[in-house]
Amino acid sequence: MTSPAPTRARWLPSRWPADAAGRKNMVLLVQLRWIAIAGQVATILLVHFGMGIRLPILPMLVVPCIAAAMNVGSILVVRGRTDISHAELFLALLFDVVALTTQLYLSGGATNPFISLYLVQVALGAMLLHHWSAWGIVGVSALCAAGLTFVYRPLDLTETLEGHLFDLHIIGTWVCFVMIAVLLVLFMTRINRNLQDRETYMAKMRQHAAEEEHIVRMGLLASGAAHELGTPLAQLAVVLGDWRHMPEVNRHPVLMEEVGEMQAAVQRCKAILSGILLSAGEARGEAPMVTDVRAFIDAIAQQWRAANPDLPLRCDFGPHDYPHIIADPVIRQAVTNLLDNAREAGATYINLMVSRDREWLHIAVRDNGRGFSPDMLADFGKPYRSSKDRQGSGLGLFLVVNVVRKLGGRVDASNGADGGAMIQMRLPLATVALEEDGDVD
Secondary structure (H helix, E strand, C coil): CCEECCCCCCCCCCCCCCCCHHHHHHHHHHHHHHHHHHHHHHHHHHHHHHCCCECCHHHHHHHHHHHHHHHHHHHHHHHCCCCCCHHHHHHHHHHHHHHHHHHHHCCCHHHCHHHHHHHHHHHHHHHHCCHHHHHHHHHHHHHHHHHCCCCCCCCECCHHHHCCHHHHHHHHHHHHHHHHHHHHHHHHHHHHHHHHHHHHHHHHHHHHHHHHHHHHHHHHHHHHHHHHHHHHHHHHHHHHHHHHCCHHHHCCHHHHHHHHHHHHHHHHHHHHHHHHHHHCCCCCCCCCEEEEHHHHHHHHHHHHHHHCCCCCEEEEECCCCCCEEECCHHHHHHHHHHHHHHHHCCCCCEEEEEEECCCEEEEEEEECCCCCCHHHHHCCCCCCCCCCCCCCCCHHHHHHHHHHHHCCCEEEEEECCCCCEEEEEEEEHHHHECCCCCCCC
């Protein structure tokens, strides 16, 4: 039994997914920083113990340790959020510039061939940051490089190594070149992948926007037609009412029966038009109704059976406690569209199945009709994709898919192993259920 709803709890449309470009870029910086940490530690140990160049090893190893702690903190931040701000990316790159400057200060300043690694930070800033902050990274890097020509800790070289200083510089320059090349290739490959993912996401959003515009146009046309048809239907109702009271009609039982059937048909048309206006938010004087899932589905099934008395429809409910929901006409029409689609596919038997789990309400319609062709399954939910050769076919499933998607759910279609088809709607309970209902154990 339904009752007026005092409130409509958690009945909000789902949001589009947030733009995760900043988050992906931060993940990229974290990955590159791990590579830099490993490279720094390996280089420090090789130079100090392998080449005999005495470095201030403890201070120089503290820097990658701090960078590793920074990475761990960044990972925790990224895991707990869906997006990362531009300022956070700027600060992360600024930290890397400061860390590189510290290492260069402790190992010869501008005389260290690894000073060219500033170019990696500049390239990252140019690709990931806005123009003003990218130029900020350029300015900070340039100032640090200039400062290192005056302020730095000279390398402690033995007399033997001082005689091969140029050779050491050439080796360091080559190693630095290889490191920059590897980092840039890794960086550019990942950036291109992020850009491709973004383009795919934007293309999907453009498709959704076009579908939304199509639905709005259809809604406006349906609402306008409902308003225009209301007047002639009201006139027909008045005329038929007058006929019932005419003596000439009262004397003919067959005519009276036909007039009654016409009045019922007119009332049916008026109810359909009222449903269209209610779905468009234009109905007056009707409060939202609260009901439970079982009563809601049973009401849909009874109404559909009344309109299709020759086609068996069976309702099966899983052994669950079902929540109370708003009796939304949009969901009612979506389920009705699935039943109508099964009838038009030549089904002689339809099964309406309902179940739930902790997060989802499952509504499935299974039939023994023609099923879907492979092309239909590939294009499922797109407008004007139908096995019925008539104008406008395919719009019912298109509307179902978009209605469920707006509620944060999804629609899946498949063919049965023994023929027929099954279409399943998954609706999030967080969207359709009232707050007082709990989860399934």
